[in-house]
Amino acid sequence: xxxxxxxxxxxxxxxxxxxxxxxxxxxxxxxxxIWVGIGSxxxxxxxxxxxxxxxxxxxxxxxxxNNSLLRLFxxxxxxxWKLWKISGITHDDSNLYTALTVSLLGATGVxxxxxxxxxxTYEELGPTGASGPNGSAGSxxxxx
Numbered sequence: 001x002x003x004x005x006x007x008x009x010x011x012x013x014x015x016x017x018x019x020x021x022x023x024x025x026x027x028x029x030x031x032x033x034i035w036v037g038i039g040s041x042x043x044x045x046x047x048x049x050x051x052x053x054x055x056x057x058x059x060x061x062x063x064x065x066n067n068s069l070l071r072l073f074x075x076x077x078x079x080x081w082k083l084w085k086i087s088g089i090t091h092d093d094s095n096l097y098t099a100l101t102v103s104l105l106g107a108t109g110v111x112x113x114x115x116x117x118x119x120x121t122y123e124e125l126g127p128t129g130a131s132g133p134n135g136s137a138g139s140x141x142x143x144x
Contacts, residue, residue, distance in 0.1 A: 080109030
Protein backbone atom coordinates (compact mmCIF):
# COMPACT_ATOMS: atom_id res chain seq x y z
CA UNK A 1 0.00 0.00 0.00
CA UNK A 2 1.37 3.43 -0.80
CA UNK A 3 2.12 5.79 2.03
CA UNK A 4 2.23 9.51 1.76
CA UNK A 5 2.09 12.89 3.41
CA UNK A 6 -0.50 13.76 6.01
CA UNK A 7 -1.24 12.50 9.46
CA UNK A 8 -4.51 10.76 8.69
CA UNK A 9 -3.34 7.16 8.22
CA UNK A 10 -2.41 5.11 5.15
CA UNK A 11 -2.06 7.32 2.13
CA UNK A 12 -3.71 10.64 2.87
CA UNK A 13 -3.57 14.07 1.28
CA UNK A 14 -5.76 17.14 1.34
CA UNK A 15 -7.45 19.07 -1.48
CA UNK A 16 -10.01 21.86 -1.84
CA UNK A 17 -13.39 20.22 -2.57
CA UNK A 18 -15.29 21.05 -5.77
CA UNK A 19 -18.44 19.17 -6.84
CA UNK A 20 -19.78 19.77 -10.32
CA UNK A 21 -21.11 17.26 -12.81
CA UNK A 22 -20.10 19.38 -15.82
CA UNK A 23 -16.35 19.68 -15.16
CA UNK A 24 -13.98 20.04 -18.10
CA UNK A 25 -12.34 16.64 -17.89
CA UNK A 26 -9.76 17.61 -20.49
CA UNK A 27 -8.37 20.57 -18.55
CA UNK A 28 -8.58 18.77 -15.22
CA UNK A 29 -8.87 20.33 -11.79
CA UNK A 30 -7.13 23.51 -10.69
CA UNK A 31 -4.02 23.23 -8.53
CA UNK A 32 -4.87 21.83 -5.10
CA UNK A 33 -8.43 20.72 -6.01
CA ILE A 34 -10.35 17.49 -5.97
CA TRP A 35 -13.27 17.53 -8.41
CA VAL A 36 -16.15 15.18 -7.74
CA GLY A 37 -18.63 14.45 -10.52
CA ILE A 38 -21.15 11.96 -9.19
CA GLY A 39 -24.51 11.23 -10.71
CA SER A 40 -26.58 8.40 -9.24
CA UNK A 41 -23.78 6.72 -7.33
CA UNK A 42 -21.26 6.18 -10.13
CA UNK A 43 -19.02 8.90 -11.43
CA UNK A 44 -15.52 10.31 -11.64
CA UNK A 45 -13.20 11.82 -9.04
CA UNK A 46 -10.45 14.04 -10.48
CA UNK A 47 -7.36 14.67 -8.30
CA UNK A 48 -4.81 17.35 -9.10
CA UNK A 49 -1.20 16.16 -8.80
CA UNK A 50 -0.64 18.98 -6.28
CA UNK A 51 -2.43 18.76 -2.96
CA UNK A 52 -3.59 21.80 -0.99
CA UNK A 53 -0.07 22.23 0.44
CA UNK A 54 1.50 22.32 -3.03
CA UNK A 55 3.04 18.87 -2.55
CA UNK A 56 3.33 16.76 -5.71
CA UNK A 57 1.49 13.56 -4.76
CA UNK A 58 1.48 12.02 -8.26
CA UNK A 59 3.75 9.09 -7.25
CA UNK A 60 1.15 8.08 -4.68
CA UNK A 61 -1.82 8.62 -7.02
CA UNK A 62 -0.09 6.45 -9.62
CA UNK A 63 0.12 3.60 -7.09
CA UNK A 64 -3.69 3.42 -6.76
CA UNK A 65 -5.27 0.15 -7.94
CA ASN A 66 -8.71 -0.86 -9.15
CA ASN A 67 -11.06 -2.42 -6.58
CA SER A 68 -9.55 -0.32 -3.79
CA LEU A 69 -11.37 2.19 -1.62
CA LEU A 70 -11.26 5.99 -1.48
CA ARG A 71 -12.51 7.69 1.65
CA LEU A 72 -12.99 11.46 1.53
CA PHE A 73 -13.76 13.32 4.73
CA UNK A 74 -14.04 16.93 5.82
CA UNK A 75 -10.82 18.18 7.44
CA UNK A 76 -12.50 19.55 10.58
CA UNK A 77 -15.68 17.44 10.71
CA UNK A 78 -15.08 13.70 10.18
CA UNK A 79 -18.86 13.06 10.30
CA UNK A 80 -18.94 14.48 6.73
CA TRP A 81 -17.54 11.79 4.43
CA LYS A 82 -17.88 9.84 1.17
CA LEU A 83 -16.66 6.32 0.40
CA TRP A 84 -16.06 5.02 -3.14
CA LYS A 85 -14.73 1.87 -4.79
CA ILE A 86 -12.34 2.47 -7.72
CA SER A 87 -13.16 0.74 -11.03
CA GLY A 88 -10.98 2.70 -13.47
CA ILE A 89 -7.85 4.86 -13.34
CA THR A 90 -6.48 7.40 -15.85
CA HIS A 91 -3.37 9.54 -15.34
CA ASP A 92 -3.07 12.69 -17.46
CA ASP A 93 0.56 13.80 -17.19
CA SER A 94 0.12 16.67 -19.64
CA ASN A 95 -2.67 18.26 -17.55
CA LEU A 96 -1.31 16.94 -14.23
CA TYR A 97 -4.23 15.04 -12.74
CA THR A 98 -5.56 11.54 -12.05
CA ALA A 99 -9.16 10.64 -12.93
CA LEU A 100 -10.77 7.77 -11.03
CA THR A 101 -13.96 6.05 -12.14
CA VAL A 102 -15.78 5.20 -8.93
CA SER A 103 -18.95 3.79 -7.41
CA LEU A 104 -20.33 5.50 -4.33
CA LEU A 105 -20.64 3.06 -1.41
CA GLY A 106 -21.83 5.52 1.22
CA ALA A 107 -21.84 9.15 2.36
CA THR A 108 -23.01 11.44 5.15
CA GLY A 109 -23.13 15.22 5.41
CA VAL A 110 -22.45 17.87 2.79
CA UNK A 111 -19.16 19.27 1.53
CA UNK A 112 -19.22 22.95 0.51
CA UNK A 113 -17.82 23.48 -3.00
CA UNK A 114 -14.82 25.79 -3.06
CA UNK A 115 -14.71 26.07 0.75
CA UNK A 116 -14.39 22.61 2.31
CA UNK A 117 -10.91 21.22 2.77
CA UNK A 118 -11.21 17.50 2.06
CA UNK A 119 -8.83 14.75 3.16
CA UNK A 120 -8.62 11.70 0.94
CA THR A 121 -7.39 8.35 2.21
CA TYR A 122 -6.65 5.32 0.06
CA GLU A 123 -7.26 1.77 1.25
CA GLU A 124 -6.09 -1.17 -0.81
CA LEU A 125 -8.28 -4.25 -0.53
CA GLY A 126 -6.67 -7.66 -0.26
CA PRO A 127 -7.70 -10.77 -2.16
CA THR A 128 -10.78 -12.72 -1.14
CA GLY A 129 -9.90 -15.81 0.84
CA ALA A 130 -10.93 -19.34 -0.04
CA SER A 131 -14.37 -20.58 0.94
CA GLY A 132 -14.52 -22.78 4.02
CA PRO A 133 -15.82 -26.36 4.02
CA ASN A 134 -19.54 -27.15 4.12
CA GLY A 135 -21.02 -27.72 7.56
CA SER A 136 -22.42 -31.07 8.66
CA ALA A 137 -26.05 -31.96 7.98
CA GLY A 138 -28.57 -30.87 10.60
CA SER A 139 -30.66 -33.29 12.65
CA UNK A 140 -33.97 -34.58 11.39
CA UNK A 141 -37.00 -32.75 12.71
CA UNK A 142 -39.87 -34.40 14.67
CA UNK A 143 -42.47 -36.45 12.82
CA UNK A 144 -45.86 -34.92 12.43
